[in-house]
Amino acid sequence: MTMSAQSLTQIKRNEAGNLFSGIEGCDSCPIRHRAVCSLCVGDELAALERIKFYRSFEPGQPIVWGGDRMDFVASVVSGVACLSQRLEDGRTQMVGLLLPSDFMGRPGRDVVAYDAVATTKVKLCCFRRQPFEEMIRKVPHLSQRLLEMTMDELDAAREWMLLLGRKTAREKIASFIAIIARRQAAIDAGPLNGRITLELPLTREAMADYLGLTLETVSRQINALKREGILELSGKRHVVLPEFARLLQEAGDDSDGGWIS
Amino acid sequence: MTMSAQSLTQIKRNEAGNLFSGIEGCDSCPIRHRAVCSLCVGDELAALERIKFYRSFEPGQPIVWGGDRMDFVASVVSGVACLSQRLEDGRTQMVGLLLPSDFMGRPGRDVVAYDAVATTKVKLCCFRRQPFEEMIRKVPHLSQRLLEMTMDELDAAREWMLLLGRKTAREKIASFIAIIARRQAAIDAGPLNGRITLELPLTREAMADYLGLTLETVSRQINALKREGILELSGKRHVVLPEFARLLQEAGDDSDGGWIS
């Protein structure tokens, strides 16, 4: 099942029907300056290019299953993927939301710990695991950046734990929308005040799995916020926030609650 | 407030009344083979020794407050410390349980993100932050081990998220006791089946903050498990598990549920 880097000019398809090719360069890569490779230069980048290949996934398609062998690690180039953990009776908790530039997989471990599913069209920049692990050992620019990113993820996980353990359903929803707004603003480099428009990248069920709620509660709370004018809905996924600060107040966090503290 | 390494033969006290000294060597250190320094050898260890100092804390004493400046990072040598996050209205969620060999602090960040409190007598092996950060850059053995430990913590955080988001109060309690049993077994190198004895390192309130419950619910669930013979209590903190597998069944996890799968 090992997949070797492709150095062909044309695009091929693997067994699962995923597109992959090795022709794209790092120069024009949209996540070049934020991904695990962002500190790499010259030779280092060239070495990474030799062990990389791209794979794409359609919405709903599984990327890996927990327990499977995984022979690559990867950066999300575009799209959204979810990491989930499951109790045997089917209860599911999302434990990671992977957006562009986020890293997938754990160097030094060959078995996947969590299910990963594409929730939109996803493009991954994959690195063969063995040579990548070797580079981790030899290229400080790579291991430094990975350490930084892992610590960021740990911080995010801890924020998430506060949400799961202590926030009300209403606060969870408001917090989630705020998180999406922030991440979208970071990508688009847009401002984060006044009227904001965003697209929810998840179904109600996936949001429920993210927030530790049922999909019914998610639906009820979103519509409650809508009724109160804190958000406007067009369709099921498109959200407009007339006043971002009002949403933040509902999220229950300290910080930027609107007034100066 | 910068604290310099002590090279004195006698033990001193700082303003807070904490013991610290620089005389102890790494050779006899109880966490030498598991802490952040575990891969370091010879010169590397010597360099670490030059920037290290010990600090001790009494039960209940704060180690650092979220928002404070922090000029060191540290390994827990002995005792138990808790990392907590707080919502402005006082709701508290524990986000880290630091046992011996665990690492505290984030290289590259000078402001503390979470409150850290000693819950038992705690001894820290502290490293001055600036030189430690430099060593991270120059000593692969150090950054590799830190990366590994950070990834382990991320895995633990994600397991914890599953607990917070999806488990019932009863499962949370059972899971928590199982976690303590496992960590204690790992330290004592004891077996993990049949009759097991352990000490709860936290008060009911701290357990509640760990599990996203109220202290009353914690108390009720512990006593429910006691009534059903899944655990025995002597005093408030000392627990005996007559059959570890029965506890695991209550924890709701997959894996080793007693029967072979």
Added chain:
DNA sequence: CGGTTGATTGAGTATTCTCAAGAGGAGTGG
């Protein structure tokens, strides 16, 4: 022997879940 802290227990409440029905949209095929 009061005072304090941590833990237990009870009664009533509230938030969230469960189960169930139905609405709205997108895609398919006659």
Added chain:
DNA sequence: CCACTCCTCTTGAGAATACTCAATCAACCG
């Protein structure tokens, strides 16, 4: 173009889990 299906989402009613408030208990300490 319409009926039909599938999927996601919404909404309602009742149930259950966990919370809140309050009283009591036990251990420890001055």
